[in-house]
Amino acid sequence: MSTWRRILMAVGWSGLGLIVIAATLSEFLARNALGALHAGAPLSPPSEAFPFGTDLLGRDLFSETLYGLSTTVAQAGEAAVLAVLAGGLLGFVTAHLPRPSAASLRWAVGAFAAIPPLLLAILVIAATTRGMVGLAAGLAAAPLAFVRAFDRARRGNFSAHSAYARATGISASALLNRDLAYEFRDTFLPTVARALAAVAIILSTMSFLGFGAIPPHRDLGLMIAAAQRSYFQAWWTAAFPALALMAFILLARLAAGLDEGERP
Amino acid sequence: MWRFALKACGRWALALLGALLIAVGVSALASAKGGYGAALIHTLVSFARLDFGTSALSGQSAAQELAAHLPVTAHLMLFGALVALILGVPLGLVFGSSTIRRVAAPLIQIVSAAPVFCAGLGLAYAARRLGFEENPSLLDGLLLPSVAVGLAGTAAVQMVLRRAASQAQDGPFRIGLRRLGLSAMEIESVYVAPQVFAGLLDALGEVMLALLSAAVVAEWVFKSPGIADLFVKSIALHDWNMAALILFVFAGLTATADFIGRIGARFLVRAAS
Numbered sequence: 001m002s003t004w005r006r007i008l009m010a011v012g013w014s015g016l017g018l019i020v021i022a023a024t025l026s027e028f029l030a031r032n033a034l035g036a037l038h039a040g041a042p043l044s045p046p047s048e049a050f051p052f053g054t055d056l057l058g059r060d061l062f063s064e065t066l067y068g069l070s071t072t073v074a075q076a077g078e079a080a081v082l083a084v085l086a087g088g089l090l091g092f093v094t095a096h097l098p099r100p101s102a103a104s105l106r107w108a109v110g111a112f113a114a115i116p117p118l119l120l121a122i123l124v125i126a127a128t129t130r131g132m133v134g135l136a137a138g139l140a141a142a143p144l145a146f147v148r149a150f151d152r153a154r155r156g157n158f159s160a161h162s163a164y165a166r167a168t169g170i171s172a173s174a175l176l177n178r179d180l181a182y183e184f185r186d187t188f189l190p191t192v193a194r195a196l197a198a199v200a201i202i203l204s205t206m207s208f209l210g211f212g213a214i215p216p217h218r219d220l221g222l223m224i225a226a227a228q229r230s231y232f233q234a235w236w237t238a239a240f241p242a243l244a245l246m247a248f249i250l251l252a253r254l255a256a257g258l259d260e261g262e263r264p
Numbered sequence: 265m266w267r268f269a270l271k272a273c274g275r276w277a278l279a280l281l282g283a284l285l286i287a288v289g290v291s292a293l294a295s296a297k298g299g300y301g302a303a304l305i306h307t308l309v310s311f312a313r314l315d316f317g318t319s320a321l322s323g324q325s326a327a328q329e330l331a332a333h334l335p336v337t338a339h340l341m342l343f344g345a346l347v348a349l350i351l352g353v354p355l356g357l358v359f360g361s362s363t364i365r366r367v368a369a370p371l372i373q374i375v376s377a378a379p380v381f382c383a384g385l386g387l388a389y390a391a392r393r394l395g396f397e398e399n400p401s402l403l404d405g406l407l408l409p410s411v412a413v414g415l416a417g418t419a420a421v422q423m424v425l426r427r428a429a430s431q432a433q434d435g436p437f438r439i440g441l442r443r444l445g446l447s448a449m450e451i452e453s454v455y456v457a458p459q460v461f462a463g464l465l466d467a468l469g470e471v472m473l474a475l476l477s478a479a480v481v482a483e484w485v486f487k488s489p490g491i492a493d494l495f496v497k498s499i500a501l502h503d504w505n506m507a508a509l510i511l512f513v514f515a516g517l518t519a520t521a522d523f524i525g526r527i528g529a530r531f532l533v534r535a536a537s
Contacts, residue, residue, distance in 0.1 A: 008370075107278055107282060108282065110279065110282065111279060111281075111282025111283055111285070111286055111515065112282075112286065114279060114282070114283060114469070114473075114514075114515040114518040114519050114522075115283075115286070115511055115514055115515045115518070116473055116476045116477040116480065116514065117477070118477050118480055118481075119477075119480065119495065119511065119514065122495075122496065122499050123290065123499065123507070123511070126499045126500075126502065126507075127293065197377075201379045204379055204381075205379055205380070205381055205481060208381045208481075208484075209480075209481075209484055209496055210500070211499075211500075221381075224381070224382065224385070228385070231385065231389065232389065232392055235389070238385060242378075242382045242385070245379065245382070246374075246377045246378055246379075246382065247377075249377040249378075249379070250373060250374060250377035253373055253376070253377060254373065
């Protein structure tokens with residue numbers, strides 16, 4: 001790995017760390033309580049009193065963006081872990097099963113991977129409850145992660161080292177343990193960061209479409225959706241939540257070390 | 265080649281079968297009051313007779329409702345794909361070259377961190393600021409949503425091309441060809457370019473998935489009455505028959521694009537070698 005890429009990854013992780021701290025301390029850092037109406041005049045532009053301005057209902061957008069960021073980060077963290085476990089890990093293990101069961105599972109999950117993850121997430125929410133947003137986003141991102149991990153592991157399964165290992169009498173379970181260690185020892189954190197970027201996009205888009213966060217706990221997607229009525233006159237109502245969301249996704253992508261056309 | 269094509273056909277048929285079973289599973293939710301298992305069998309039989317149920321939103325048959333909304337999405341997807349190819353291919357090829365890749369990487373990271381709905385709202389804002397509000401048909405019509413879908417497609421196309429280019433860059437065949445006396449230009453145009461475009465074709469399903477995801481958001485942001493917008497409304501109102509049919513269409517489109525892409529990529533590589 002190049003030094004430049006290492007530096008970018010360090011920047012990504014440091015930024016994500018700062019975001020997590022800001023999200024955790026949002027109650028202390030925010031100038032107003034969550035959803036406090038008429039903190040200032042409606043649609044006030046950014047000023048010393050209100051650095052991000054105010055929205056249609058006079059809410060302080062700096063405080064609201066902090067609360068929104070904390071909701072997005074918490075849900076994305078939960079969804080990313082689920083996507084890595086139910087997607088990447090399960091796909092890798094499935095590839096080591098006997099061929100008929102591995103192929104059947106690959107086919108079943110592959111059918112879900114042909115559906116855009118956003119639609120899958122919306123479907124899961126509609127079939128369960130609105131409170132399970134993180135679960136829905138994690139489950140929606142899992143099929144693609146599963147398929148990629150499966151295909152990568154299957155290629156590895158037929159590689160020369162696997163053939164030599166089998167020929168020397170090493171058991172399938174020992175080979176799986178070894179492959180798992182190699183697969184996740186060095187790549188676990190980048191994989192989680194990559195999943196974080198992907199599920200943050202799914203989560204915020206779900207909320208934007210009205211299937212995500214439930215008020216008063218607004219996430220960044222819901223804040224941007226609410227700003228649609230006012231942002232032509234007051235750009236700051238959408239711009240600051242959008243910038244916060246993009247910063248979170250960008251830092252997660254940097255932390256994952258995405259390059260050379262890799263996708264989250 | 266024929267063996268590969270037959271195998272790809274089999275994979276395609278299995279993918280369509282999987283999409284159909286998912287659609288049956290979703291559609292069965294509409295009549296699951298008497299037990300989900302019974303509803304599942306009943307829906308499977310109905311689907312086999314090409315009866316996809318009625319839309320709870322309009323009372324029309326789900327297939328008719330789909331046909332009424334399909335042209336808008338088809339227009340969005342076609343125009344979006346065109347924009348994606350026109351912008352994405354040159355960008356991918358330029359950014360894929362080793363010298364520019366390192367410089368462009370941070371910029372690409374920043375641009376690709378913007379979710380489609382943010383890009384859509386940005387486009388609408390820019391259109392208003394540039395004075396397009398005097399021509400409301402532009403904002404309410406299909407131009408802006410098509411551009412939004414096209415930009416998402418551009419991101420996907422250039423990313424796939426960059427990946428293919430970076431893989432071809434490390435190919436061991438380059439050294440051998442150079443030793444055979446071929447010029448760098450000959451190697452790039454005759455051997456590398458087909459591999460890069462084969463990489464794009466091979467990932468056609470991935471590009472289709474990006475275009476479909478963008479269409480869902482663009483139709484919602486710009487209030488275009490296509491099937492993606494219909495899906496969101498159907499899900500919100502628990503119109504499972506409609507949602508199931510749209511899911512089948514989306515999954516079928518992705519599977520078909522993947523199938524065509526695989527065959528095309530194989531053909532291109534074989535033709536070049």
